[in-house]
Amino acid sequence: MNSALTENQRLLALRDRHIPRGIVTAHPVVAARAQGAELWDVDGKRYLDFVGGIGVLNVGHSHPRVVEAVRSQVGDISHASFQVVAYETYIEVAARLNAMIGGDEHYKSVLFTSGAEAVENAIKIARGYTNRTGVISFRGGFHGRTLLGVTLTGMSQPYKQNFGPFPAEIYHATYPNAYRGISSDNALAELDELFATDVAPDRVAAILIEPVQGDGGFLAAPKEFLQALRERCTKHGIVLILDEIQTGFGRTGTMFGFQHAEIKPDLVTVAKSLAGGMPLSGVVGRAEMMDAPTPGGLGGTYGGNAVACAAALAVMKIFEEEGLLAKGEALGAQLHEGLLALQRRYPRIGNVRGLGFMQAMEMVADDARQSPDAALAQSVIDHARDAGLLVIKCGVQRNVVRFLAPLVTSPAQLAEALQMLDKALAAAGA
């Protein structure tokens, strides 16, 4: 072994030897430890982590209350499988999710492990309830990497590749994008055309939508669009599923993104920041829909693992007691203002957008059409890393830099990150 290699280089070489190229590591960094919004690599370099495990760490890395809950639970019982014996943490997580989303209406929850699994099960529940087959999701949407997940996802490469045939009866509608001139009215007109040309509404089991597209570029669905979907779903007996996997748990300034639109979804998928770094997901929905699958139709060996549930209960208490929603909203305003100030100096930041602390900047070419510039976005991301800031991209054209910093980031850390970004934009020639 070449002793001149850094520890990062040594481990990354082993990574390439032993792990397939299909799973990409966005940054050539090997993490050693992390706390709050900070992460240190195996060579001791410190980063501000504005990715948070892709939106998983809204309460920050290794929040002491999550660490304590995990330690304590693992000593009592780590896994029993809820399909074999029940345990209280699962029941309590479900009850709390039902109250958070259902309010005074009767909602039920079932827990799984990954986001994709939650999405798959939401579709099963909606089909089981309606006895219909059609599902409408949106172009630019992202719903996971299982075969149904990539089918629902509205981006072709790299997600779909040559992995077909894909499950049938999935239709894609247009998502509003004000920056690119697609209004709510345009998108609704296309949806109505889809109903007229491709699938009649009485054959549609579910409409699945992210309130803010995550991987698709941090596009927020306008309130009137989500309200119009709610109306159409109610009118046609279609189950409205909100995918809150990336937007949930305070990311957009409210607990869930749909709350901005003042609508009530029928089913909601949750994952990521639900359990502060432990793998946990769920489907939360109207009791009569959730009870549609007959006994044995839902489950999974690890779904609602006891340790992950204990972590989720800690996360929920942190939200209740540490004022994270208000902190997130203030941080979101600071980041948005900071990005707008950078946009005034760097013309190739075409658009700054987002909701709450879910903000992004779209990088564009120096042309009249503001064409998407993925290479520029990548260069900004690479220079930001050199400066000590971890961020990742998104967008159908991969030209959007997204920020998913923990809600426990301090205003000083955010100011420091903006300075690092300033350097990176200058170095990238933005």
Ligand SMILES: Cc1ncc(COP(=O)(O)O)c(C=O)c1O
């Ligand atoms: C909105 C949304 N849905 C579903 C998923 C899939 O979740 P997982 O990667 O845990 O399967 C993601 C992951 O990024 C997501 O952002």
